[in-house]
Amino acid sequence: MREPQDRIRFEQLVLPHLNSAANLARWLLRNRADAEDVVQEAMLRAYRFFDRFHGGDARAWLLQIVRNTCYTWLEKNRPAELMTEFNEEVHQQPSANPETLATQSDDRERLMRALESLPARAREVLVLRELEGCSYKEIAEIAAIPIGTVMSTLARARNRLQRTLTATTAEEAF
Amino acid sequence: MNCEFSETIVHAYFDGELDAVRSAEFEHHLDGCEECKAELRKIGALRRQLQKSELCEQASPQLRDRIRKQIAKDANGRRSALFSGRRVFLIPAFGALVAAAASLILGLLIFQSHSRSTRITAELIDAHVRSLQPGHLTDVLSTDQHTVKPWFDGKLDFIPPVSDFSQHGFPLVGGRLDIIDGHNVASLVYSRRKHTINLFVWPYRGKEATFAGSGSRQGYNWLRWQSGDMEFCLVSDVSTADLHQLKELIR
Numbered sequence: 189m190r191e192p193q194d195r196i197r198f199e200q201l202v203l204p205h206l207n208s209a210a211n212l213a214r215w216l217l218r219n220r221a222d223a224e225d226v227v228q229e230a231m232l233r234a235y236r237f238f239d240r241f242h243g244g245d246a247r248a249w250l251l252q253i254v255r256n257t258c259y260t261w262l263e264k265n266r267p268a269e270l271m272t273e274f275n276e277e278v279h280q281q282p283s284a285n286p287e288t289l290a291t292q293s294d295d296r297e298r299l300m301r302a303l304e305s306l307p308a309r310a311r312e313v314l315v316l317r318e319l320e321g322c323s324y325k326e327i328a329e330i331a332a333i334p335i336g337t338v339m340s341t342l343a344r345a346r347n348r349l350q351r352t353l354t355a356t357t358a359e360e361a362f
Numbered sequence: 363m364n365c366e367f368s369e370t371i372v373h374a375y376f377d378g379e380l381d382a383v384r385s386a387e388f389e390h391h392l393d394g395c396e397e398c399k400a401e402l403r404k405i406g407a408l409r410r411q412l413q414k415s416e417l418c419e420q421a422s423p424q425l426r427d428r429i430r431k432q433i434a435k436d437a438n439g440r441r442s443a444l445f446s447g448r449r450v451f452l453i454p455a456f457g458a459l460v461a462a463a464a465s466l467i468l469g470l471l472i473f474q475s476h477s478r479s480t481r482i483t484a485e486l487i488d489a490h491v492r493s494l495q496p497g498h499l500t501d502v503l504s505t506d507q508h509t510v511k512p513w514f515d516g517k518l519d520f521i522p523p524v525s526d527f528s529q530h531g532f533p534l535v536g537g538r539l540d541i542i543d544g545h546n547v548a549s550l551v552y553s554r555r556k557h558t559i560n561l562f563v564w565p566y567r568g569k570e571a572t573f574a575g576s577g578s579r580q581g582y583n584w585l586r587w588q589s590g591d592m593e594f595c596l597v598s599d600v601s602t603a604d605l606h607q608l609k610e611l612i613r
Contacts, residue, residue, distance in 0.1 A: 203577075220419070
């Protein structure tokens with residue numbers, strides 16, 4: 189009797205946050221196809237651990253699992269990405285060819301690249317705050333970091349994004 | 363930054379994360395600090411740019427489908443493993459009966475409260491879709507909260523909070539009445555970059571915990587929460603981030 193109940197509860201409480209899960213994974217992995225695989229795996233994990241969910245914010249609970257699954261995947265498949273911290277040199281975009289220059293004039297494209305150039309730990313905090321509208325407390329819970337770290341990371345991430353955007357705009361002006 | 367306030371404080375203030383005392387202190391300081399004002403404008407411009415670009419990824423229908431199937435398979439797999447793999451010992455029949463009855467009742471209660479929540483969310487989405495049809499959006503058309511609020515007088519047995527958030531990019535368009543789950547609810551209409559947002563407000567009547575959370579249905583995003591003795595739900599085709607921003611303003 190318990191099993192079908194669990195499944196209904198899961199579908200009503202957790203599954204509605206699938207878009208948030210897909211969004212976080214897409215920005216952490218910077219690739220839609222990989223993100224879909226990881227989200228699928230994270231959802232299955234969430235379902236199996238569902239008896240450990242004791243009410244509260246189902247979105248934060250799910251995003252925490254998605255985030256952990258993403259990091260496990262990155263450690264296995266692209267470990268180099270997790271070693272980069274804030275560092276001016278590492279994230280320079282490869283020099284643009286005429287084709288990418290044309291698309292770069294598109295604001296959305298430019299913003300996407302700038303966001304993707306941030307280190308993973310800055311990117312996730314920024315995405316959770318600006319795209320998912322999470323509070324600092326929720327971000328702290330999802331990323332398993334203190335609120336003070338959320339604050340400082342967010343400030344640095346925004347500055348960094350701003351600088352990258354200004355730099356690419358200046359580049360285009362030439 | 364040369365001023366006495368650290369940069370993180372500016373960001374926390376912008377995000378509405380400072381407590382009342384620190385927030386007041388910072389506002390007092392802000393009056394005379396051009397540097398902090400400029401920083402706030404910069405962060406605001408960045409947020410607008412991020413939201414304008416619609417960078418939120420949605421799960422594809424294929425992924426949704428795959429996950430549903432996988433969960434169904436996992437549920438069946440686990441059940442059959444349970445029955446075939448374990449030896450069933452003789453348990454005192456009476457105890458088993460009591461336990462089964464208790465879990466049945468508990469299960470039914472949970473099931474009922476959740477299916478009721480889901481039904482209400484579906485009705486709210488329907489009300490939103492209905493409101494988008496020509497002539498259905500507002501019964502009182504005004505951007506003035508002092509016109510919209512009195513309009514509800516005598517039409518409802520509660521007073522919905524009505525505010526205009528034009529300066530934050532969510533202008534009030536008007537108000538309307540809807541019937542959800544057999545009760546009157548107040549519907550306030552806001553606009554966001556030419557998109558329509560409906561805010562449904564009704565008094566908390568249930569005994570069970572309210573269903574808070576967000577999700578999407580038929581392509582519309584919704585966000586539900588409870589505050590004081592009122593329940594709130596935002597429905598729109600704008601991003602969930604926008605809905606969260608409006609929720610912060612309403613609180």
